[in-house]
Amino acid sequence: MKKRALISAAISLMATCTLPVLAQARDPIRVGAVLSTTGPAAYLGDPQLKTLQVYIARINEEGGVLGRKLELVHYDDASEAAKANGFARRLIEDDKVDFLIAGTTTGATMAMAPLVDKAGIPLISLSGAVVVVEPVKKWIFKTPHTDRMAAEKVFEDMKKRGFKRVALLSETSGFGQSGAKETRAVALKYGIALVADETYGPKDTDVTAQLAKIRAVPDLQAVFVFGLGQGPAVVTKNYAQLGIQLPLYQSHGVASNEFIKLAGKASEGVRLPSPALLVANALAANDPQRPLVTSYAATYWKQYKEEPSTFGGYALDALTIGVAAIKRAGGTNKEAVRTALEQTKGFMGTTGQFNMSATDHMGLDLSAFRMLEVKDGGWVLSK
Template identity: 40%
Template sequence: MKRASVARRITRLGGLCFVILAMITSFAQAATVKIGAILAETGPAAFLGGPEARSLRMLVEEINAAGGIKGKTIDLIVKDSGGSPEKAVSFAKQLIEEEKVFAIIGPSTSGESLSIKKIAEDGKTIMISCSAAEMIVNPVAKHVFKTAPSDSYAAQQIFMTMQKKGIRKIAVLAGNDGFGKAGKEQLAKNAPNYGITIVAEEVYDKNATDLTAIVAKLKANHEIQAVVNWSIVPAQSILAKNIRQAAWDVPIYQSHGFANIKYAEAAGAAAEGIIFPASRLLVADSLPEGPQKDFLMKYKNAYESRFKEKVSTFGGHTYDAMTILAKAIAVGGDDREQVRLAIENINGLIGTAGTFNFSATDHGGLGMDAFAMLTVKNGQFVLLED
């Protein structure tokens, strides 16, 4: 009898411990919010994903140190896609189905983002992409947003600058990835509206290490008044080098994918004079005093002092995404639909890429004024003078 009594007590104690453990686990889950991120920390798009991952971890640490979001600590899970759409798909499914994340930040590239857009939508999981392709948010998917200004705006800014300079006939080059394909389409779509004719087009491998053959072919076309290259991979620096090595002094325009000083450093002297659209983050020091400059300088100083490298617009995209998500979670709490609606109702929020104004029909939140035209001068990014 005594042994049976002891056994019952042990059983009851075990059951009590199980209940207590379940309560502790439940409390721990309630006190955290699990956020996934798919970023290209390595691979050909590492100049994008590297700063993005560092910026995101930095901001999450800052939020958690300040008490989290309404008392909830952020549990951040970062997956390195290497810029691969296939890996992005696998990670998206893992984060949604196994990790049960509340939201996903990223991916870094347009091809990856377009590959997982439907997965996020079907899983009713909020996704805030860090990529530029307009197709990510057009057509609108209820749960999919983005923080990078649209590639259509970048194309239009380039063409407006060309108009001022009297450029009418151009060559277009693009990498054979999602970013390059989407940008090439936007250039073709918008060129006629600005009196610009694309007289030559070339697509190159995103892993290319020598583009001299393409450069020689284009140089032989004497109609070309300027070259526009749409890329997010190191080949864009190689192209600039090959053009100048061929003694071709044609004006070079790059997309907003050039907005990391490492691309200019890789191109060396050939980068001088390259013109491209980018957010004002890259020239924050020269902006007039005000709330926008204050926000940009806070991020810039924090990032550069910690990581000992210059800030890029790409890192700003995850910084903006987490800022937007934190603001929405503070409003909607654990209810994903309420958080989604809170994002759609964000207006006048200053970010690194510009001022965000979302709506049910606009999940990009930025206008053409998010871009300024920059150039490379003495190895540095500066505002392009009119």
């Protein structure tokens, strides 16, 4: 009788210990997102949310991840970095998410950074500034190219065309400020003299005063605008209204068809560095990115009847990299997932090929950028 009782107790104990594990295995993997789906950065954040929604639904239809469904929990920071901190806290403390795809803007990402570090939860950022990953932050990764890389790609093109005297017009947002800093830092490397340096606010509706100052600079050869969202479209319209004929460059912060819609005919001739997505169908048949970017473009169009943007592509890359890390980690243990993210190697995304490490939480190089130009109301590879 005693032996039977001991066996029964052991079975009961085993069942008690196993139940939480089985329950966890059935629980969804919770993906938290804080994105700018309204406000000045909405045309960046809106396609990011839409991309996550359609691809998470697809993953779930195909059986989920490690036998578990994905559940997206998302909040809109309205393009206000101050709100991102509160939403990140809610996702971590109340919603108990397993990892974060968050930060449409650099300001939002940096506002969340202290919480992420304290909680010890992986975050894959969708923002552009180099400060997000330099210096390396243990728990933060990112998928877009950096602002420094954008400046270098633009200056490569300018050097090729013989431009040496350039004006910089940057936004006072986190992305714009960081971009301006990086632009100044790499200009001399390419033999570029920044002979004017002006700023504008992300919500400004008129930038003609700054552009008039720039126009007055002697022997100016080109203008480089560093901003994101609606502001650069305002700058581009004002540029045309003032009749400035000099070449106009933008950063990857406006790499979207929405920029052309907002700027209209004034966008004609604008050049910028961009991922391959905007010219998916123009890529060579043997281009390693072509299958992925054309598939994403078709999927997005089928679901939303809208052209995809590079910003949505950043979200797809973040989701795919995050899911792959969970699979390699064998679950959602946060330290294991973080380590697996650092082991991302040879991953071809919409943004380029990612090779991350403990010292590089982005993993892209300059070859991932293509120089594009607006021609006849659409994006083409710049010659």
